[in-house]
Amino acid sequence: MVPFRGVVGNGRVTPFTITFDLPQVPKGKAMLRLSICAASTKSIDVSVNGQPAGKIDKFSGGDSTITRHNMRGIWYEREFPVDASMLREGTNTLTLAVPAGPINNGVIYDYLRLELDDGTATAVR
Numbered sequence: 001m002v003p004f005r006g007v008v009g010n011g012r013v014t015p016f017t018i019t020f021d022l023p024q025v026p027k028g029k030a031m032l033r034l035s036i037c038a039a040s041t042k043s044i045d046v047s048v049n050g051q052p053a054g055k056i057d058k059f060s061g062g063d064s065t066i067t068r069h070n071m072r073g074i075w076y077e078r079e080f081p082v083d084a085s086m087l088r089e090g091t092n093t094l095t096l097a098v099p100a101g102p103i104n105n106g107v108i109y110d111y112l113r114l115e116l117d118d119g120t121a122t123a124v125r
């Protein structure tokens with residue numbers, strides 16, 4: 001008898017796109033903060049308004065949660081700097097894509113947060 005090893009096959013790129021509006025073109029720095037409950041991929045490709053912004057990597061590549069061989073995932077927290085000049089006034093898109101690979105590749109997001117620091121905040125003393 002052969003043990004069950006999950007679904008086997010090749011999957012395509014899996015994008016997750018977030019659309020949001022900005023009242024004006026931002027200045028300064030932007031930081032994307034991600035909290036991930038489970039990941040069975042080694043990286044996530046990031047694009048802003050259709051332009052590549054980089055890659056978030058250093059995931060272990062599989063905690064068996066997405067394939068349902070485990071009941072708890074490995075929790076990850078990542079910070080990814082985004083060039084604020086890639087953002088524009090009006091509608092923007094942020095796309096996080098799991099690259100093509102094994103059909104069980106994926107990510108379970110806990111939260112995503114894009115922070116803008118325009119440098120105008122002052123420290124309270």
